[in-house]
Amino acid sequence: MSVTTNLPHRHKEGNVFALEQLPESSSFEPVAQVFKHLSDAARCRIFLLLCHSEECVLNIATIMEMSSPAVAHHLRLLKVAGLVTSRRVGKEVFYRAADTELVRAMHRMIEEVMHLSCLQPSS
Numbered sequence: 001m002s003v004t005t006n007l008p009h010r011h012k013e014g015n016v017f018a019l020e021q022l023p024e025s026s027s028f029e030p031v032a033q034v035f036k037h038l039s040d041a042a043r044c045r046i047f048l049l050l051c052h053s054e055e056c057v058l059n060i061a062t063i064m065e066m067s068s069p070a071v072a073h074h075l076r077l078l079k080v081a082g083l084v085t086s087r088r089v090g091k092e093v094f095y096r097a098a099d100t101e102l103v104r105a106m107h108r109m110i111e112e113v114m115h116l117s118c119l120q121p122s123s
């Protein structure tokens, strides 16, 4: 029996949305975490920058007109979310967007929401 048959209001006749296919709320936790880690305008800007360019903290701080510690804080959260990776070259650490389907999806989403054309492919 469909869950929808037990809904208090029945607004539609015939085939209704297959509610059984809607995952439990707990299954959305990874999605909620990604949005949580991108729930800051400056962090979204850093993420989009790193979708198109690999940069060190000092360059990002200059571009963002922010202090290096503030940028480092944002980069830490983006790394925890798996959205950004880093590589060390000598004393320098370079950051770029991770090469994952999630990153490509968030990259596209930000550009679509902001009506931006992609500056260049991320890979």
Ligand SMILES: [Zn+2]
Binding pocket: 051, 052, 107, 111, 117, 118, 119, 120, 121
């Ligand atoms: Zn882009």
